Amino acid sequence: MSHEAQKIVARQSLLLRSLPEQHVDTLLRQAVWRQYDRGETIFLQEEEAKAVHVVLAGWVKLFRISPTGAEAVVSVFTRGESFGEAVALRNVPYPVSAEAVSPCEIMHIPSPVLLSLMKQDPEICVSILAATFTHLHSLVAQLEQLKAQTGAQRVAEFLLNLCDSDAGQCEVELPYDKMLIAGRLGMKPESLSRAFSRLKPVGVRINRNHAEIADMDVLRNYAESDPSEK
Amino acid sequence: MSHEAQKIVARQSLLLRSLPEQHVDTLLRQAVWRQYDRGETIFLQEEEAKAVHVVLAGWVKLFRISPTGAEAVVSVFTRGESFGEAVALRNVPYPVSAEAVSPCEIMHIPSPVLLSLMKQDPEICVSILAATFTHLHSLVAQLEQLKAQTGAQRVAEFLLNLCDSDAGQCEVELPYDKMLIAGRLGMKPESLSRAFSRLKPVGVRINRNHAEIADMDVLRNYAESDPSEK
DNA sequence: TCTCCAACTTGACTATTGTCATGTAAGGGC
DNA sequence: GCCCTTACATGACAATAGTCAAGTTGGAGA
The missing domain is CATH 2.60.120.10 (Jelly Rolls)
Known part of the structure; x- marks a missing residue:
């Protein structure tokens, strides 16, 4: 530069x-x-x-x-x-x-x-x-x-914050290492992997550094729901 | 006043x-x-x-x-x-x-x-x-x-911070509700109760709002030890 | 003084997370 | 091209914390 x-x-x-x-x-x-x-x-x-x-x-x-x-x-x-x-x-x-x-x-x-x-x-x-x-x-x-949130919910919020739009479908690149994402969210890399799997049912697909969110509202709803309701 | x-x-x-x-x-x-x-x-x-x-x-x-x-x-x-x-x-x-x-x-x-x-x-x-x-x-x-710490370790640190002295035996009053202490330390009241029990082996006795620490160094050592070492 | 309520404790169970071990795959250096 | 390191995924297990359900207790207020 x-x-x-x-x-x-x-x-x-x-x-x-x-x-x-x-x-x-x-x-x-x-x-x-x-x-x-x-x-x-x-x-x-x-x-x-x-x-x-x-x-x-x-x-x-x-x-x-x-x-x-x-x-x-x-x-x-x-x-x-x-x-x-x-x-x-x-x-x-x-x-x-x-x-x-x-x-x-x-x-x-x-x-x-x-x-x-x-x-x-x-x-x-x-x-x-x-x-x-x-x-x-x-x-x-x-x-x-x-x-106040479970690991998977923190991951959901992290993904939502990456998106530019605020509703509907969305694709983003993970900005840095999954190890660092895990650290930032207060969990171990293994837990992050499992949190990603857990988000599959709410329309999240992770491939390498690429993330696809089927519907941000669905994901947001998941992130803000009471952990005991699941 | x-x-x-x-x-x-x-x-x-x-x-x-x-x-x-x-x-x-x-x-x-x-x-x-x-x-x-x-x-x-x-x-x-x-x-x-x-x-x-x-x-x-x-x-x-x-x-x-x-x-x-x-x-x-x-x-x-x-x-x-x-x-x-x-x-x-x-x-x-x-x-x-x-x-x-x-x-x-x-x-x-x-x-x-x-x-x-x-x-x-x-x-x-x-x-x-x-x-x-x-x-x-x-x-x-x-x-x-x-x-980076387990619940019991956070409780240990909380107790240490209440003490005026910084070594040896020490007695303090818990400054507020155990419910609030639990919230402040990011856990449920039940977990706080159990954390207190877990601290008995390292010389902590709780009675109502009164806490007795047998040896601050022992407790500090517990608070700063690697969770996986226990 | 008695009653009642909220704080607290404890137990049994579940869920979540960490740990350890193993396997795979991608990317950099040669 | 290959090797080798590191990131990442996954399974099995242990540890930790949350949930639900009973108790107990101490104190405020009638």
Whole structure:
């Protein structure tokens, strides 16, 4: 991707799009642009945060290694999404690690740059709070899923979120590894395989990375039904 | 609690303590002070946020009602803790509902008050980001627990967090209903009962609301051990 | 004081998920 | 082209948690 193209994508990101126009150029000029290979570490848990990260291309996973050694995937980001806002601006250690799960292009905004802009224009704080709130919200949604839905239902919702349309038949590509999907949904790969089988009766066909949903309403109904009703 | 006592507690809250001194008085003067009975609703999911809430006394639960009707407890707050920061400052709907689970005293800071202070002094943004980050962090920790630990291990960690000391023998009171503890830990009350029984061999005795831990290190070791090792 | 209700416990059973083992198939490197 | 690794599927079994159904108990209120 050319640097010009990178800048265009960066401007479209949720974070920069909500910032006042005049500051965007300042940020873009001072940002650090980097590529990562698949599997490369972007930062590690407990490391001190020095920047906010904006994904321009590829997929990034945030995860935590628990004391037992198990990996818990917290979120997966792609083009246009940013992470690390709240951490970077407080100079505290990251609560998670970040790793590129596909080749990635990432823009890093050094936190001092953002902090000095915040002092000039408090409007920026609100943009950053907006991004942070989005993360909070998605974590809350994830908690709800884990606490109130079965594995197969979480998979159903995951598939529904991949679709562009919102009713009828739909075909989508799974965006990343099934292993990672399993992690993201809080289950083992074996359980994901079985969850897919379980979704066959409600019109889901999986072939490699390709998924076909016969009827989104039927699937949504399944995802939102009481687990004990089945 | 007298209004003077309320103000003292409010000043000790994590949110206000990190704010520059001169603004605290402004906030305290414009805040709304209210009491809630056990079971009373503080706000509802989807309602538009108009204030930041600081708990002065009692316990508050934040929860989500999933499409299936199941309740997922997101967090439980008490004296000195605040919630709703990121939401209030963006005038978006709450992603959760809030309910007093015991008689409560709560201070509400209307969001316009906070917003206007933010414009005067961007330093305040950082304080608010700090509070928001704390919430993010606790949600991440919860996700990790749910994804990587068994029920009994989550209960063990919950008990450890209640203790003031960090080693040796310890006695604590359970701060709220076992039903709520179960919800907070993502399990059914029956499972919580059984988890308690399972903790007997590692030196945990529960009697009503009273818990005795024979040795915190032994319990911690249990909580952090690989589930498959048992 | 008595009654009643909701919280809690326990048991039996089921469902769901994890674990381990095995087999297959696809894709990268040579 | 081949090999070899890794992802993925599936079966058998174990562990864990949910469900349903009885109890028990302690406390609020009449």
